[in-house]
Amino acid sequence: MKDLRADILIIGGGLSGLTLAAVLGEAGAEVIVADREKPVTQLGETYDGRTTAISYASHQVMKAAGVWELIETDCEPILDIRVADGNAPLFLHFATDADANGAPFGWIIENNILRRRLFENLKRFDNVTHLAPVEIAEFFNETGHSGIVLKDGRTCAAPLLIGADGRASAARKWLGIGVAEWSYKQSAIVCNVAHEHDHENVAVEHFLPQGPFAILPMTRSAAGEYRSSVVWTVEESQAAKLLKLPAEKFDAGLQKLFGEHLGRVRHVSKPMGYPLRLLHANNYTGPRAVLMAEAAHVIHPIAGQGLNLSMRDIAVLAEIIVDRLKLGLDPGVPAALETYAAWRRTDTLLMAGFTDVLNRLFSNNLKSVAVIRGLGIGIVDKIPPLKGFFARQAMGLGGKSPRIIRNGRL
Numbered sequence: 531m532k533d534l535r536a537d538i539l540i541i542g543g544g545l546s547g548l549t550l551a552a553v554l555g556e557a558g559a560e561v562i563v564a565d566r567e568k569p570v571t572q573l574g575e576t577y578d579g580r581t582t583a584i585s586y587a588s589h590q591v592m593k594a595a596g597v598w599e600l601i602e603t604d605c606e607p608i609l610d611i612r613v614a615d616g617n618a619p620l621f622l623h624f625a626t627d628a629d630a631n632g633a634p635f636g637w638i639i640e641n642n643i644l645r646r647r648l649f650e651n652l653k654r655f656d657n658v659t660h661l662a663p664v665e666i667a668e669f670f671n672e673t674g675h676s677g678i679v680l681k682d683g684r685t686c687a688a689p690l691l692i693g694a695d696g697r698a699s700a701a702r703k704w705l706g707i708g709v710a711e712w713s714y715k716q717s718a719i720v721c722n723v724a725h726e727h728d729h730e731n732v733a734v735e736h737f738l739p740q741g742p743f744a745i746l747p748m749t750r751s752a753a754g755e756y757r758s759s760v761v762w763t764v765e766e767s768q769a770a771k772l773l774k775l776p777a778e779k780f781d782a783g784l785q786k787l788f789g790e791h792l793g794r795v796r797h798v799s800k801p802m803g804y805p806l807r808l809l810h811a812n813n814y815t816g817p818r819a820v821l822m823a824e825a826a827h828v829i830h831p832i833a834g835q836g837l838n839l840s841m842r843d844i845a846v847l848a849e850i851i852v853d854r855l856k857l858g859l860d861p862g863v864p865a866a867l868e869t870y871a872a873w874r875r876t877d878t879l880l881m882a883g884f885t886d887v888l889n890r891l892f893s894n895n896l897k898s899v900a901v902i903r904g905l906g907i908g909i910v911d912k913i914p915p916l917k918g919f920f921a922r923q924a925m926g927l928g929g930k931s932p933r934i935i936r937n938g939r940l
């Protein structure tokens with residue numbers, strides 16, 4: 531059996547690892563991406579029931595990966611965002627014409643479709659090797675490269691190993707990098723819903739005492755039905771009960787939360803529960819290794835920003851790697867890895883902190899806190915520069931932008 535060598539070795543071929551492999555592949559780098567799951571399992575109906583709100587910045591990264599044109603028709607633009615404190619009439623309202631010069635705030639796509647297109651996209655590259663499923667026996671670092679020994683006896687090595695293997699990252703454990711983490715004691719129940727009336731590209735988020743309830747506009751179904759996806763946050767202990775409800779009772783619960791504006795609603799995909807936690811790696815780098823995406827950070831989905839944060843990791847990492855490879859320089863030297871870590875740390879910590887505070891502020895019933903958040907919403911809604919700031923953050927345009935985000939290519 532052949533041992534494999536490349537410029538870059540990516541551990542984990544989830545949404546983030548596959549996107550990075552394609553961005554680097556487009557730039558001509560030799561890449562190996564290794565995942566422990568079979569692609570057919572990863573495309574199964576119950577593997578990932580979520581949708582993703584793709585920000586403008588992430589759409590630029592997907593363009594650079596060559597995958598945007600493959601998913602464009604499956605993406606529904608968000609043109610209007612309404613945020614409500616429970617069912618109170620106080621609304622924070624972002625309209626694209628007033629707050630984003632007519633550009634969509636983002637697009638909603640099913641994770642399952644995105645993953646399928648990412649798999650298809652990788653097949654275009656002779657310079658990208660996708661190993662899945664493979665089992666890693668051990669990691670190693672030697673002079674000039676880091677790598678893995680597979681259970682089948684092969685080794686894969688590269689001057690730079692990238693851990694993109696999710697929240698329980700084996701790469702992170704190998705590097706001995708600790709984490710700060712806590713549970714939100716909440717679960718997000720997700721499903722897709724068909725409804726009678728057009729959503730008119732409006733995304734709605736109700737902050738309820740148990741946690742946020744979001745309705746996100748989707749493309750119509752093949753049968754022409756209007757659809758939205760739902761993120762319904764509940765106390766962790768309640769999630770199992772809700773998931774066991776008979777379909778009509780579950781839909782009755784949904785209908786109560788939707789109200790009447792979209793007419794009758796019914797779920798059209800299997801509801802799935804996701805326990806919510808925050809996790810942040812104490813360090814993003816090790817010898818000839820870096821962590822990215824959920825291997826480095828997991829945040830509350832209250833603002834739909836987890837994968838968007840990872841797409842910004844990809845934009846920065848790809849720029850640093852490709853600039854070095856083009857000059858014949860080693861991509862795995864400590865200075866290059868530190869540049870990545872320093873560039874990404876502030877954005878990540880700000881987003882982790884922002885989503886954490888937002889969740890604490892809104893997911894409770896305390897009267898004193900209700901007054902503060904009412905004031906906050908009122909102030910943001912009335913001051914155009916503040917609204918512009920939040921709109922730009924939601925589009926992934928805060929902070930120093932790497933080339934891919936500015937231009938849609940490296």
Ligand SMILES: Cc1cc2nc3c(=O)[nH]c(=O)nc-3n(C[C@H](O)[C@H](O)[C@H](O)COP(=O)(O)OP(=O)(O)OC[C@H]3O[C@@H](n4cnc5c(N)ncnc54)[C@H](O)[C@@H]3O)c2cc1C
Pocket residue numbers: 541542543544545546547564565566567580581582583584664666694695696697698699700718720761804822823824825831833834835836837838839840
């Ligand atoms: C309810 C909910 C809603 C969300 N909504 C949004 C949203 O609207 N917008 C947004 O931007 N983000 C959102 N997110 C976040 C987003 O879904 C995640 O950030 C994203 O799916 C994580 O992708 P990843 O590639 O980092 O990790 P994963 O999907 O966990 O991928 C890791 C990969 O590594 C592989 N792997 C693991 N261990 C090993 C190993 N030892 N060896 C080899 N391979 C391994 C796994 O098989 C997997 O394929 C949401 C999250 C939740 C919970």
